[in-house]
Amino acid sequence: MGDFSPYDDNGGTVAAIAGQDYVLIACDSRLSTGSTILSRFTPKIYPLSKMTVFACSGFHADVLTLIKNLEVRMKLFIHEHGEEMSTKAVMALMLPTLYGRRFFPFYVRPIVAGLDRDGKGLVASYDPVGTPEFFDYVIQGSGENLVHPFLHNQIGAKRTLSDVPVQAPPGLTLDKAVKLLKDAFLAAAERDVYTGDTVTLVAMTAKGTETMEYQLRRD
């Protein structure tokens, strides 16, 4: 006693790939604290609008609060402008939302993923105080260090000095991306104790959204 900490780490991994005509977001469903599991049924993907989803690992109480803040802002936007916020606008909204807590940060590792108005995939990741990064593929959370090199190798083709990186959008079909991210989460669950139970994959195209679920290690 006497050492109250307002933070906890609830683990988990989230990832996303932006394609030419799709965006694919993945997360596991394990919520843990310390050495125990709080819930095996808590996926870390949160739909924000028809075009945009949010995925986040870290301190779950902050994640829930952040989501609530974003939902309010997006609802206000609809009332003000008569239309949903675009994915790019949500991505822009993240910086002030997170940076507003610069000196008592949300302990979160968020990803915003969605489609732009032409149906092209967009992905952005942030650090806990809001620095945005825009790549074709991103991964955040406890399995990040394990899976990042894998995606660099498979999508970024960062294998040798002479290889020309294959850009994700033209080279990678949605079908291939699904297999790749599924395998990435299988691998993360093998070696990261905070990742496991189920992997949820959400594929968004102009036609609609499809959700897939696969079993992961439960130990």
Add this chain to the structure above:
Amino acid sequence: MAHRYDINSALLRDLKVPLDGRTSSSHSATPKQHSQGPSVSGTAVIGVAFKDGIVLAADTVGSYGTLCKIRTVPRLLKVNKNTVLAMSGDYADFQFIEQHIGKQSIRDFNSDDGYEWSPKSLHSWLTRVLYNARSKIDPLWNSYVVGGYETETNRPYLGGLTMLGISYTSPYVATGFGRFIAQPFLADQVEKNPELDEKTARVAAIHALRLLYYRNRESSNKYQLAVVTKDNAVVEPVKEFETAWDTALMIRGYD
């Protein structure tokens, strides 16, 4: 341990506090200290979902450190006919929450618009209250299990909540030490039989408390159950469960 309570300065301060306020903004020579741990507290509570309802269970001890200060204290709160709340952690903080729930229930009744607490709305509201308290570094030292029947979806609802505001749902929930010893047992019961009936769920809940009693010095074998189904929520009277200590007779010495 909690800091020593200065009754004189507290009385003076209380004069300026709004009735529903918990903390004061009055100036004082020494900086205001927040509680750094629970005082009288309840240990683990558990919850299990069965196919058409929820069982919540808790023992009835109010501990003061390692002292069993109060032997019979209710830790299950019936909020309405759809919703029951099970508490663990600081009992004063729970009573503070209880007052707020009571007041809101009266307001809901008076407005007579058909709206009242549902398990989901109570869970969501409690999450905000605990999160806001932790964000002021003045936490409410409780974790909760919210159980009930969600009339909107027509399904049982079972959720957990920690003092930091981490909330989640699961077909089996336990707080505190229960996460270590009761949750593995409940998980096994639910996974073996996803369509639990009420009787099996009750037996499982009582056995989970028995496991806690065997291995947790704060627990006792006096307990309460709450069962929520579509029609009603019942918090049952205090009972005692059977225990067996015969394997203790097999132990001689320590090596």
Add this chain to the structure above:
Amino acid sequence: MATATFFDPESSGFQFDNYARNQQLVKQGIKPPKLMKTGTTTTAVIFKGGVVLGADTRATGGNIVMNKNCSKIHYLAKNMYCLGAGTAADTEYTTRLMAGKLELLAMSMRRIVPVKSAVRMLKQMLFRYQGHVSAALIVGGVDMLGPKIVSIAPHGSSDNAPYLAMGSGSIAAMSVLETNFRPDMTAEEAVKLVRDAINAGVTNDLFSGSNIDICVITIDGAQVIRPYEQNQPEVLKKANNYTFPRGTTTVLSQGVRKVDYHIVSTEIRKTDEEPMET
């Protein structure tokens, strides 16, 4: 005493030469290297005529699984095995040291060493190091006094009971033991109970996982079953094949160089001398 060298036959036990230096380094903010921990579930039960020991096989360093199939059932003597939880090196070294001492003791006594002797030696050693040797052990075996299991905590306290669990998953395992243990079980029932207890640790404790190893000891001897159960469901197979085609790695430069070496030949011959009497 002269300055300690790398190998000093005069000294025994641990060397503390760099202790003060390392404390200073830590104070300067240098992080000590991470040790491999067997955040573990180990369980032992007594049945009619013997003991069953069980352990998971996960070893972790921080949040990373460092070994998916490490062995936590350590040999002590022909009639005695030891389950280890804690820092991997401590459990490994402590049990090996003890296995050696027990062998010597058995030879000098010319009989089977009783389990309680091993327990005394282990707890006295651990007590001497005041918990700095972080080995949480369960010793199990059968001797002239019958089957016996004893747990030893890192500080040297011991506990004997008909069923025991140790490690970070011990409480999860205990939930199964408290529910299903009965005195005088058959070997099969005891193995099933230990499996279920370890499985509770494997599924509920994040730092326990992978396979389940089991050891059954009776008066007729010990049998280690490793793995007793593997935890790799068919659904967890990868969707893609990740073997790289030959030539994936670019060759930057090539060259052939002569390496100078000397040939030292050794000849082994049978001697006529009689073997030395012991």
